[in-house]
Amino acid sequence: MVHDENNALEASTSLATKTIGAEFIWEAALAFGHPVAIWRLPETDNVRLIVSEEMLPAEVIPDLEKLPSGFLMAPFSGNVLFLEGSLSVSFSIRHPFVAAAVGETGHFSEPLFEKAAALQSAAAESIPENKLLPRMPEGLAERYKRIVQLGADAVRQGELFKVVLSRTKSFDMVPGFSLVRAFLKLEAVYPTAFVSMVSLPHLGEVWLGASPELLVGVKKRRFFRTVALAGTQSAKDAAGQLKPKSKVLWSEKEIEEQAIVSRYIIECFKKIRLREYRETGPKSSKAGNLYHLKSDFEVDLEAVNFPELGSVMLRLLHPTSAVCGMPKEQALHLIATLEGYDRAFYSGYWGPVNVDENTDLFVNLRTLKVNGDVMTLFAGAGITADSIPEDEWLETELKCDTLLGVIDPSVSFLN
Ligand SMILES: C=C(O[C@H]1C=CC=C(C(=O)O)[C@@H]1O)C(=O)O
Structure with missing residues (x-):
């Protein structure tokens, strides 16, 4: 257990030092109405928890190079929020105290x-x-399949190449439900995801998720990274066995869907005349109970003499065609016309900024919102000319299951 900066608390002799479970610090922040964020980066076993002294998160322009250390949270469309870490603690996931x-x-x-x-x-x-x-409100599946049909028709008629259409799925939380325990469970099951939970008391909301998709990473202010993620299939075969990566096959539709996301990233690089990037993939990448196709893009900021590339790319990339579509304007218009609900932070981005000199912003996918006793999950699917409404519905069920199967397996669609 570590107090961040210099272990000042542990070093102090005049104060009583208590060992407190991280979940009680989260609960105390909630009781006082302070915004709080807790996260674990992929492939690490270190958890960070920050509490903001300000009751209202600041609305900021996401200039990553200028922001202090804290946590950024952007909706699909709208103002970007920033939580400064007035209190910041970190601990090993194996000992959450x-x-x-x-x-x-x-x-x-x-x-x-x-x-x-x-x-x-x-x-x-x-x-x-x-x-x-x-x-389960009546007609939920039918409504989603209908908008998928309309989206696929729009693509076939040449209005756009791809649109990502999403929907929600809601649950009542039975008394005694602990969000911190849900966070810890997700963390344990999804070591390769960015697992994060944020309480925004001014909205009365908590957001929890396990995202597989890095939007903008800047390591030690030197290395920029982003990924193109799309195409989805179950990680298990018909007999319920995990498919080995080498046996995962992709259809033409899924290959095209992911290529559109890669192309979109390359077009963003082209807009700023950046040619010196390294692209690897696409490769099959496992995220929870799903496989996706993923390409990685990397830039050495020193070699290209472009220290603010992270902020510039963030502005150009969000929302990527993994959550919006291509061309972006047409896709945004279709989403606003067809979806009929506010995505809020779903398909926005979130993550730590300038923490230990690193920035790690992830697309807010595989996510859920808690408002009072109601938990709402969000999931979308990339719609192209070859989309079949029933398949896209099942894909969104599978995506919801990435969280549900861990949080309460009894309500899992796969059961
Ligand atoms: C929009 C979502 O996923 C995106 C990321 C990966 C694969 C996707 C797909 O196969 O459609 C989506 O583009 C979501 O999980 O809600």
């Missing part, structure tokens, strides 16, 4: 740790299982 000083008056973290310690002492010994009850 923080050494917290209790008795340090006047500091922002003090009442928070006091509250967390009190919540920890009052916590019940036995914790109920996380349970969900489905809410």
